[in-house]
Amino acid sequence: MHTVSRKIERLVNLTIALLATKRFLTKSEIFRTVEGYEGTPETKERMFERDKDDLRTLGIEISVGSFDPVFQDEAGYRINSDTYQLNLGLLSPLDLSLLSLAAQCWQGAALDQAAHRVLRKLRSIGIPANELDIPAIHSKLSTSGRDIEIISSAISESSLLSFDYISKDLGSHNRTVIPFALATHLGFWYVASVDQKNQEVRIFRLDRMIGHVEKSSPQKDFEAPKDFDFYQSLSKSQSNRMAVFDVQKGKGHLIRNLAASSKDLGEWDRLEIPIVSMDNLRSLALWHGDDVLVRAPEELVEMIKTSLQEILADHE
Amino acid sequence: MSKDLSAPLLRTARLLDLVPYLNSNQGISVQDLAKDFGVSTAQINSDLTTLWMCGLPGYTPLELMDLEFESGYVTIRNALTLSKPRNISFDEGLALMLGLELLQQQIPLERKDLQTKIELLKDRFANQIGVPRAVTVSLAINPAIISPLIEAINASKDVEIRYHSLYSDEISVRKIAPLAIIEEDENSYLRAYCRNAKALRVFRVDRILSLSELDVELNGADTSMDLIDTDDIESEKIPYTIKIKQPTRDLVERFNLDHLFGENSKSQELTVELSSFSREWIQRAVLATGSDVELLSPPELRKEIANRAQLLLERYA
Numbered sequence: 124m125h126t127v128s129r130k131i132e133r134l135v136n137l138t139i140a141l142l143a144t145k146r147f148l149t150k151s152e153i154f155r156t157v158e159g160y161e162g163t164p165e166t167k168e169r170m171f172e173r174d175k176d177d178l179r180t181l182g183i184e185i186s187v188g189s190f191d192p193v194f195q196d197e198a199g200y201r202i203n204s205d206t207y208q209l210n211l212g213l214l215s216p217l218d219l220s221l222l223s224l225a226a227q228c229w230q231g232a233a234l235d236q237a238a239h240r241v242l243r244k245l246r247s248i249g250i251p252a253n254e255l256d257i258p259a260i261h262s263k264l265s266t267s268g269r270d271i272e273i274i275s276s277a278i279s280e281s282s283l284l285s286f287d288y289i290s291k292d293l294g295s296h297n298r299t300v301i302p303f304a305l306a307t308h309l310g311f312w313y314v315a316s317v318d319q320k321n322q323e324v325r326i327f328r329l330d331r332m333i334g335h336v337e338k339s340s341p342q343k344d345f346e347a348p349k350d351f352d353f354y355q356s357l358s359k360s361q362s363n364r365m366a367v368f369d370v371q372k373g374k375g376h377l378i379r380n381l382a383a384s385s386k387d388l389g390e391w392d393r394l395e396i397p398i399v400s401m402d403n404l405r406s407l408a409l410w411h412g413d414d415v416l417v418r419a420p421e422e423l424v425e426m427i428k429t430s431l432q433e434i435l436a437d438h439e
Numbered sequence: 440m441s442k443d444l445s446a447p448l449l450r451t452a453r454l455l456d457l458v459p460y461l462n463s464n465q466g467i468s469v470q471d472l473a474k475d476f477g478v479s480t481a482q483i484n485s486d487l488t489t490l491w492m493c494g495l496p497g498y499t500p501l502e503l504m505d506l507e508f509e510s511g512y513v514t515i516r517n518a519l520t521l522s523k524p525r526n527i528s529f530d531e532g533l534a535l536m537l538g539l540e541l542l543q544q545q546i547p548l549e550r551k552d553l554q555t556k557i558e559l560l561k562d563r564f565a566n567q568i569g570v571p572r573a574v575t576v577s578l579a580i581n582p583a584i585i586s587p588l589i590e591a592i593n594a595s596k597d598v599e600i601r602y603h604s605l606y607s608d609e610i611s612v613r614k615i616a617p618l619a620i621i622e623e624d625e626n627s628y629l630r631a632y633c634r635n636a637k638a639l640r641v642f643r644v645d646r647i648l649s650l651s652e653l654d655v656e657l658n659g660a661d662t663s664m665d666l667i668d669t670d671d672i673e674s675e676k677i678p679y680t681i682k683i684k685q686p687t688r689d690l691v692e693r694f695n696l697d698h699l700f701g702e703n704s705k706s707q708e709l710t711v712e713l714s715s716f717s718r719e720w721i722q723r724a725v726l727a728t729g730s731d732v733e734l735l736s737p738p739e740l741r742k743e744i745a746n747r748a749q750l751l752l753e754r755y756a
Contacts, residue, residue, distance in 0.1 A: 127447050128489055134451045135493045142520035143495055156496035180444065181452050182528050208523040211563055221557060225538025234534040241531035243456060243475060247524035249463035272530045279569050291688050331688070376603050376610065402729075406689070410727040412747055414608060416754060426729075428755050431748045433730030438745035 133159030137174055138183065142207060147188045147199020175200075183207060209244055219245060220252040233271050233312075269329055270336045271305065274314050277338045278302050281345040283319065286336045288327060291402075295333055300325065303347035308357040315353055317345075324348055326356060362397035366404055367418040369393050374414040378407060393418070401426060453478070454490055458504070458521040465514045472513060487513065495519060532568035536561060545586065584647050588629065592617045597634070597653040603646045606719040611635075614653065620644065676714040679721050680735040683709045690731060693724055710735065722747065 140157050141148065150171060154160045160167045175185055184206045187198050214222075222245055229238035277284045284302050287295040300316035307313070312329040369391045370378055379385070382394040398404065398420075405426050408417050417424050444452065453476060460475070461467065469487075473480040487508050494503035494517075505516040527535070543557045591598045597616050604611065614634035621628045627644040683690060686709065691697060694713060715721050722744055725734045734741050 131447055131451050131454065132489055132492055135454050135490070136496075138455060139493065139520055140496050158492075158496070158498055177448055177451070181448060181455075182526070204520070204523075207526060209526050211527075211567065217556060218560060221539065221542065221553070221560060222535055225535050225542055228538040228541045229534055234530060234537070237528070237530040238534040238538070239477065240456070241527055241535055243460055244524040244527065244531070246475075247456070247459035247463050272533065275533050276529055289688050293686050293688055293691065373610065374608050376608065377605075402689075405729060406727045409729065409751075410723045411608065412723070412726065413750060413754060424755065428752065430729040431752045431755070434726065435745055435748040435752065437730060437733040438741050438748065 129159060133157070133170075134174055134177060138178065138202065141185065141200055141202040142204055144201050147186075147201050149197050149199050153200070178202075209248065214248065214250055216251055219248070219250050223252055233269065237272075270332065271312065271329070273336055273338050274302055274305055274329075278305060280341040281343070281347075282341045283339045284314075284316070284336060285339070286327075286332045287334050289331045289333060298325075298327070300327075301342055301345050303345075304351065304353050306353045306357065313353075313357060315351060315356070317348070324351065362399050364398040364420075365395040366398050366420060366423055367393060368396055368408065369416040369418060370411075371414040375411050378411065378415065391416075398423075405430060450486065454486055454493075455521060455525060457486060457490065458515065458518050459524040461506075461513055461515040462518045462522045466512050468512050469508065470511075484508075527568055529568065532564050536564045539564075547586075584650050585627075585644065587650055587652060588617055588644070588647075589620070591652065592619065598650050599653055600642070600650050601648040602642055603648055605643075605646060606717045606723070610648065615640070615642075676716055677718060677721065677737070678712065678714045679737060679740065680710060680712050681725065682733045682735055683711065683731065684733065685731050687731060690728060693728070694732075 136158050137153070140153070148156075150168075153171065154167050160170060162170075178185060183202060185200055185202055187200055189197065189199055223242060226238040226242045226245070229235045274284065276282075281301055281303075283299055285297060285299040288298050290296055299319045300314075301319065302314045302316040304315040305312065306315070313326050314329065315324065315326050317323070318325045365383065368375075368378055368382075369388065370393075372390055372392060378394060378396065379392075381396050383397055384395045386393040396404065401423055404417075404423055408415050408423075408427055409430065417427055457472075457476070460472075467475075469480050469483055473483040476483065478486075487506055490504060491506050492503070496502070502519075503517070504519060507514045539557050539561050543554060543561075546553050546557070548554065588598070590596075595616075597614060599612060599614050601610055601612050603609075613636075615631040616634070617629055617631045618639075619630045621630060621641075629642045629644050629647070631640055631642060632638075633640040681694070686696075694711070696711065715724075718740060721734070721740055725732050725744055726747065734744055
């Protein structure tokens with residue numbers, strides 16, 4: 124415990140010293156002046172190398188340079204305060220309030236920890252937040268967003284992502300994609316990407332990824348599809364083939380939401396539903412029982428009949 | 440960075456962040472500080488003791504940080520080079536950026552002032568922290584429903600809602616006194632006193648199709664919060680058993696079976712005991728699987744499923 128405290132103390136002292144200096148500090152200067160470097164030259168050397176790595180892990184950038192061109196072999200170190208410090212330009216109390224509200228959206232959700240850290244940083248700026256005159260809001264993000272961080276950074280770099288994805292039959296298949304957009308919809312997170320196997324746009328649900336999501340090399344010449352509309356892709360099924368469902372008046376609201384057209388038949392309505400997956404349509408029809416009668420295509424009607432015969436046999 | 444940091448590094452990060460926080464919140468109590476940083480007061484005291492020993496090379500009293508925290512309140516002088524907060528990391532920037540977008544969707548378009556402000560802030564993050572603009576969020580719930588709903592809760596006003604009840608597949612119009620919004624399993628629920636049913640009811644917020652305000656002050660007596668008893672709702676759960684003939688992703692998601700199928704899921708027949716609040720839901724869910732699932736119990740639901748299948752077959756004949 125004691126040595127751990129000493130190490131932490133040394134890291135803080137090193138940060139203060141490297142931030143305070145106007146010029147690069149050489150290793151020997153650091154060992155001489157910064158508290159905590161003790162032991163043989165080799166020990167100090169090792170300590171310093173580890174400390175540098177630790178600070179980098181904390182996101183603190185240490186610049187290496189030489190202050191004297193004559194002694195080029197003697198490297199010097201410093202931390203540039205521009206990269207160390209929060210620099211969002213001038214923030215008004217209103218800006219600050221909006222940012223605080225933004226951070227609060229993550230309560231209990233995927234980036235909760237990061238949001239807490241950034242809230243503390245915002246409160247450290249020393250600008251009071253405004254009481255906001257904004258309408259009642261209910262901001263809550265879905266909790267299912269695992270790996271949002273790594274996926275977002277892959278988007279910003281156009282990096283390859285690979286992961287195992289649960290298929291319909293519960294098998295898993297490895298996918299390698301270049302992601303270009305991330306979105307939440309109805310409580311789930313989705314990533315839109317270009318599948319590297321066939322260069323087609325594919326959307327994946329984050330909670331269906333299993334194991335680790337791996338990010339690898341950035342693809343410099345990658346261009347995201349321009350005409351892609353995430354919301355449309357998630358909420359509207361697109362297909363030229365239509366199934367025909369007769370639905371009782373006042374019933375089948377889930378089906379009505381999917382319909383491309385509707386015709387009044389009196390007690391029933393005749394709806395045209397774009398066919399994306401036969402299995403899903405069969406499921407939807409069976410869920411609605413006798414409020415729905417499927418008219419076309421014949422293939423779907425047969426699937427439903429077969430299912431019903433099997434269900435009857437199972438439960439009789 | 441973040442969750443993968445070792446304990447000493449987490450502590451180093453906290454010490455570095457404590458200094459600017461104290462600098463801007465002079466005289467804060469140790470308790471508040473512990474709460475704000477999500478650690479125990481003992482931990483904060485130990486952190487402050489360590490900080491006390493830190494400073495600029497030379498380490499004379501002039502160059503050390505000057506902390507006072509004996510009376511339970513903390514002040515700092517001479518915060519040195521650490522007086523400004525550290526820069527925002529990628530995940531922190533991402534949290535803000537997505538949060539801003541969520542805010543923007545909920546603020547009415549008429550509030551151009553706020554809309555513009557948020558747009559400008561988003562630009563700053565996109566440029567400075569490299570958070571891609573292609574990361575977007577959209578709300579699962581309609582702001583046109585949720586904003587007036589929260590206002591009604593705060594003002595204790597009744598509202599009238601059109602509600603789509605999924606299990607019975609019906610739309611009903613109800614007068615309710617909304618009480619609270621609860622978050623559970625990815626969904627938002629509204630607890631309300633239903634004037635039609637004269638009882639407390641729970642509604643899924645995303646199934647409220649429309650909402651209008653009623654100009655009635657509700658009388659608090661019959662809608663007090665302690666009327667709500669979650670245990671009571673729990674006890675109404677109906678146990679049922681299904682046999683899964685062929686495990687599929689749809690089944691796992693429909694019946695919430697994540698825990699049964701880990702990463703080495705195999706195709707195998709499986710019997711599972713489950714429970715649900717609704718008989719109607721159980722029957723519909725089993726039918727919807729095609730014939731991937733057989734309901735083993737309760738027997739009366741088995742019979743009902745057979746009847747429904749028979750009836751539907753006659754319709755398709």
